[in-house]
Amino acid sequence: MIYVKNLITKFIVLMQQWPGLLAVIAFSSGVASYVLVERNESFSQMIAVLLLVSWVWLIIDNWLRDKVKKRFGVTVSPNVMRFALQMVQQESLFFALPFFLAVTSWNHPQAIFTSLIILCALISVVDPIYYKKLASQQVLFTVFHNFALFSVLSVTLPILLNLTTSQSVKIALITAVIFTLPSLGNLMLNARWWRFPILILLLCVLSVGLWQLRSWVPPAALRLTSITISHDVNIKKLKPSDSIKTISSDALHDKGLYSWTAVKAPRGLNEEIFHVWIHNKEIVDRIPLKITGGREEGYRAWTHKVNFPEDAVGQWQVQVETDSGQLIGLTKFNVTL
Numbered sequence: 001m002i003y004v005k006n007l008i009t010k011f012i013v014l015m016q017q018w019p020g021l022l023a024v025i026a027f028s029s030g031v032a033s034y035v036l037v038e039r040n041e042s043f044s045q046m047i048a049v050l051l052l053v054s055w056v057w058l059i060i061d062n063w064l065r066d067k068v069k070k071r072f073g074v075t076v077s078p079n080v081m082r083f084a085l086q087m088v089q090q091e092s093l094f095f096a097l098p099f100f101l102a103v104t105s106w107n108h109p110q111a112i113f114t115s116l117i118i119l120c121a122l123i124s125v126v127d128p129i130y131y132k133k134l135a136s137q138q139v140l141f142t143v144f145h146n147f148a149l150f151s152v153l154s155v156t157l158p159i160l161l162n163l164t165t166s167q168s169v170k171i172a173l174i175t176a177v178i179f180t181l182p183s184l185g186n187l188m189l190n191a192r193w194w195r196f197p198i199l200i201l202l203l204c205v206l207s208v209g210l211w212q213l214r215s216w217v218p219p220a221a222l223r224l225t226s227i228t229i230s231h232d233v234n235i236k237k238l239k240p241s242d243s244i245k246t247i248s249s250d251a252l253h254d255k256g257l258y259s260w261t262a263v264k265a266p267r268g269l270n271e272e273i274f275h276v277w278i279h280n281k282e283i284v285d286r287i288p289l290k291i292t293g294g295r296e297e298g299y300r301a302w303t304h305k306v307n308f309p310e311d312a313v314g315q316w317q318v319q320v321e322t323d324s325g326q327l328i329g330l331t332k333f334n335v336t337l
Contacts, residue, residue: 086124089145092152093121099155099220108327109216117151120144146176158221164271165219166324170211177207215325224320224329226262233258233302240302246334249312256306259318261289263299263328271322275303278317284309313337 097117104114123129123144135141153172157163163171230240240260247257259275277285289301312335319330 089148090124092148096151103218150176155220223264227331228260260302276319280314
């Protein structure tokens with residue numbers, strides 16, 4: 001026990017002397033998470049637990065500093081806590097990044113969300129920008145902090161609790177809003193009391209708006225490993241025929257088309273998946289999938305569409321979506337005369 005106390009004391013003193021070391025450790029572990037999370041799912045679960053514990057630790061940092069001082073006789077500098085905050089933000093962003101990179105459709109508004117994660121991750125490792133430009137702006141820093149929390153919760157909740165994409169996004173959004181409330185006092189110092197209810201109301205309105213844009217958030221726990229448009233599917237071998245990119249209108253109405261999909265879900269598929277058929281940017285059908293298969297090869301399903309509009313010429317898309325409308329992936333084909 002004495003050895004552990006001495007080790008903790010030396011670590012705290014070292015962090016006070018070399019606070020930049022925390023940033024180096026955070027960046028290194030973030031890169032490790034980025035590289036290893038897709039190769040070892042148990043590793044991702046372990047890191048997910050550590051990340052959630054670190055966020056809880058940040059919430060009670062003042063109480064924790066008092067306990068460390070009473071227990072070990074060492075005063076933890078607020079600077080160290082700021083570096084610890086930066087470390088957790090870095091870890092969260094870099095941990096979430098590979099998940100979102102793997103599932104983002106870059107020709108969809110999802111690209112905006114993932115690009116924002118990339119930008120925030122880079123900001124978190126560049127000290128001059130992080131401390132001089134970001135941390136000095138209380139409003140921006142609060143948004144940045146809660147965005148990091150929202151991102152990591154969107155990833156860790158499906159991993160740890162097997163929640164659906166919709167449930168994870170909803171809980172992540174509510175949690176980020178709740179954790180924003182203690183920051184309102186710092187955002188409105190010396191403000192009149194009636195401004196706080198108004199600010200909370202605006203925060204709720206903003207949250208509802210963000211929920212309406214949930215389709216912009218890639219479903220981090222799901223990945224489209226294959227999607228094929230074809231004339232036929234070998235049901236015994238569970239394989240589609242050759243992929244089609246262009247088809248005549250006559251052939252389309254004569255045979256119809258199969259849309260074959262394989263979805264990777266490392267923690268199991270707990271939600272309904274849909275094929276959304278889109279003609280010239282207008283939705284014409286939304287068909288639920290009957291899922292077969294397992295985790296290793298991906299959950300496989302297909303739909304057979306034969307009911308096409310009389311004038312089917314033009315550009316078509318088949319989007320693979322969750323029941324909450326979050327895009328997993330898509331494919332395109334053209335119908336000619």
